[in-house]
Amino acid sequence: MTLPASYNLMWRLARPALPFILKRRAATGKEDRLRLAERYGRLEGRADLPVSPIWIHAVSVGESVGAVALARALHLRRPEIPLLVTTNTVTAAARIAAQPPELGLTHLYQPLDHPDMVDGFLRHARPRMALFLESDFWPNLITRTANTGVPVALVSAQLSDRAFTRWQRQNALASAVFSAPDLVLAVDAEQADRFGKLGKNPQNVHIGGSLKLPAARGKIDSRLVTMLRQAAGGRRILLAASTHEGEDGTVIEAAAALGDGWFTIIAPRHPDRGGAVASQCAAAGFSAARRGMGAPPTPDDRLYIADTLGEMDSLFSVADIVFLGGSLEPLGGHNPVEPAAHGRPIMTGPHIHKNRAEFAGLSAAGVVREITDADGLAAAVRQITDDDGQLAQIAQAARDYAAQTGKRPEFAADSCLELIDRAGST
Numbered sequence: 001m002t003l004p005a006s007y008n009l010m011w012r013l014a015r016p017a018l019p020f021i022l023k024r025r026a027a028t029g030k031e032d033r034l035r036l037a038e039r040y041g042r043l044e045g046r047a048d049l050p051v052s053p054i055w056i057h058a059v060s061v062g063e064s065v066g067a068v069a070l071a072r073a074l075h076l077r078r079p080e081i082p083l084l085v086t087t088n089t090v091t092a093a094a095r096i097a098a099q100p101p102e103l104g105l106t107h108l109y110q111p112l113d114h115p116d117m118v119d120g121f122l123r124h125a126r127p128r129m130a131l132f133l134e135s136d137f138w139p140n141l142i143t144r145t146a147n148t149g150v151p152v153a154l155v156s157a158q159l160s161d162r163a164f165t166r167w168q169r170q171n172a173l174a175s176a177v178f179s180a181p182d183l184v185l186a187v188d189a190e191q192a193d194r195f196g197k198l199g200k201n202p203q204n205v206h207i208g209g210s211l212k213l214p215a216a217r218g219k220i221d222s223r224l225v226t227m228l229r230q231a232a233g234g235r236r237i238l239l240a241a242s243t244h245e246g247e248d249g250t251v252i253e254a255a256a257a258l259g260d261g262w263f264t265i266i267a268p269r270h271p272d273r274g275g276a277v278a279s280q281c282a283a284a285g286f287s288a289a290r291r292g293m294g295a296p297p298t299p300d301d302r303l304y305i306a307d308t309l310g311e312m313d314s315l316f317s318v319a320d321i322v323f324l325g326g327s328l329e330p331l332g333g334h335n336p337v338e339p340a341a342h343g344r345p346i347m348t349g350p351h352i353h354k355n356r357a358e359f360a361g362l363s364a365a366g367v368v369r370e371i372t373d374a375d376g377l378a379a380a381v382r383q384i385t386d387d388d389g390q391l392a393q394i395a396q397a398a399r400d401y402a403a404q405t406g407k408r409p410e411f412a413a414d415s416c417l418e419l420i421d422r423a424g425s426t
Contacts, residue, residue, distance in 0.1 A: 001143040001176045008140070011114040018112065029272055032090055032109065041111040041120030050082030050106050054416075055127035057086045057110060059136035061269070062335055062354075064092040066133050066156050066211030066409075068099055073413035075103055084125060086110040088136065091270065094309050113138040122148060129420050131155050132181075133211065135163060135354075139177050146180035151419040153183040155412050156211035158191045160332060160353045167198055174198045182419050185209075185412055188357040208415065209408040210358055212335035221314040228318045231297035231304065232263040236320045236385055239344075241312060242269040242334045243325035247349075248277045250328055252284045253374030255303055258381065263297075267306040267315055269325060269334075274307025281305070316342040320391075321381055323347040326354075328372070336362055341402035343395030345384050347371050358405075365397040 018040075026033035043049060054074060058067035064087055071083050083103070087093050088110045096107045111121040118140040130145045130152045137154070146152045159167065167174040178184075178199030185208030186192035196202030228237070238258065240251040248266060255264035266277055266288075274292045281288035281303050289295035292307035306315055316322065322344045327333040332354030336346050346368045352359045362368040369384070371377045384390060 001146055001180045003139050003143055003176050004172045007173060008115050011112075011140075015114060018114070030090065032093065035109055038109040039112050039117070041117035041124075043108070043121065043124035046108070046124070048106060049124060050084055050104075052126060052128045053082040053084040053106070054129045054131065054420075055084045055086065055125060056131045056133065057136065057141070058092060058133045059088040059110070060092045061089065061095055062212050063087075063134045063136065063156075064095045065335065065338070068096070068103075068105075069211050069409040070131065070133075070155065070412055070416075071099075071103060071105060073409040074417070077413055077417060079104075081128070082106065084108065084127065091309065098310050110138075110141070113140045115140050115144065118144050122150075129153070129416065129423075131416060132157075135159055137177055139173060142177050143180050146182075149423075151183075151423050152181045153185065153416050153419060154181050154195070155185045155208065155416065156187060156408075157184050157195060158187045158210070158354070158357075159194055164194050164198075175200060183415060185415060191357075206415070208412050209405065210335065210337075210355065211408055211412060212337065212355070212358075219313065220317050221311060224311060224314045225318045227296055228263075228265065228304070228315075231299055231301060232318075233299040235261055235263045237318055238262055238264045238321055238323065238381060239315050239319035240264065240266045240323045241315065241325060241339065242267065243277075243323075244269055244329050244331055245273065245276070247325050247328045248280050249284075250374045250377065251323060252281055252286065252303065254323075254377040254381070255286070256284065257374060257378035260302075262302075262381075263304070264302065265304050265306050265315060265319070267312065271307040271309055274305050277305050277307070312338070313342075316344060319344055320385055321345045321347065323371075323377060327351050333359065336368060337402050337405050340367055340398035343399045345369070345391070345394045345398070347377055347380055362398070362401055365401055367394055367398045367401065 022036050025031040056067045058064045067085055084106050085096050086108050099105050111117040130150055132154050133156050179201055184195045184205040187210045192205050192207050196205045274290045278288050286303050288303040288305050289297050290305045290307050297304040316339050322339040324334055327349030330351045333352030335355050336358050339346050369380050371380055
């Protein structure tokens with residue numbers, strides 16, 4: 001597969017500026033300044049690189065959840081094969097680092113898509129197979145991997161409407177990228193059709209569902225749960241999970257409208273936004289302690305900010321109802337299966353294209369409701385939680401749906417391992 005010459009010309013022209021861009025990103029916490037060499041494909045200093053690993057690429061936090069689910073399924077089937085996970089973000093790297101040592105994950109940052117940097121990465125990593133999750137399709141990363149003879153699969157694959165249109169306009173580039181994989185496991189039939197059209201090879205495209213959420217729930221911090229319940233003091237708990245800039249104000253207004261019978265926890269998607277969220281709370285007349293600063297909530301607090309990493313399962317377990325962020329702003333929404341696994345009713349904004357199939361399934365089961373503003377959020381929260389029977393039905397429907405998603409990593413792992421076996425027999 002050969003990319004249009006213009007694509008790599010762009011990267012070569014941009015090469016002198018890349019160090020400045022990465023250093024600026026590192027200064028704002030978006031890059032790990034101690035590991036910038038990995039972004040250039042320079043891995044000489046990594047003595048811990050596994051030998052002939054299965055390589056799983058997951059760009060950010062949401063995709064890293066699917067990567068871990070897939071890694072577990074692969075490890076159960078072939079524990080002798082080491083696993084290498086690349087991510088593009090610091091928060092995703094932290095999630096991979098938090099996995100148990102027995103899973104045997106080695107983490108690297110994704111190389112930039114400059115051809116020389118991708119080649120450097122491949123020269124050192126030497127994967128036996130490459131699995132790209134979701135929608136992070138870097139042309140050199142995919143095509144140059146395939147050109148080395150390594151089996152390539154797109155797993156939990158999907159494209160937003162905008163991305164699909166953009167790829168269609170770049171026919172030569174799209175044809176090279178999407179004809180490279182040996183296997184595409186799309187999240188649903190609509191996405192399968194898209195990949196078939198872009199790659200002109202529909203016989204390699206199948207439906208595998210989204211892998212963003214494993215069936216198993218994470219570890220619950222009983223001390224955190226106890227602290228939050230004591231602070232709530234018998235009040236209902238609304239969790240605003242994975243909020244982004246522009247959404248916190250809506251949650252704060254909804255918390256005010258819900259009144260004294262509710263305790264609201266805001267967990268920003270990026271913990272470094274904790275200070276900004278606290279400022280918004282103060283401007284609205286509420287004091288809000290920050291978990292990231294070590295401050296506990298009190299029974300007098302209406303709002304609390306959980307600006308930490310790795311504690312979302314504990315927050316889901318203590319909540320009565322969840323608003324899932326990334327959906328009031330045009331960001332595509334976050335995976336709703338995680339709160340569903342805890343049996344929680346889910347409120348979402350209208351922007352959910354990244355997880356459309358999951359939202360559709362959970363909406364049909366009565367678990368998800370769409371809101372557009374603070375009044376709508378407060379009204380929906382009241383309507384659902386005023387009926388204990390309805391809450392119990394939603395909890396069961398949510399858990400049933402989440403349990404079904406737990407079978408997807410097994411199917412994906414089996415499908416991908418078949419590629420390795422076929423490659424080994426030729």
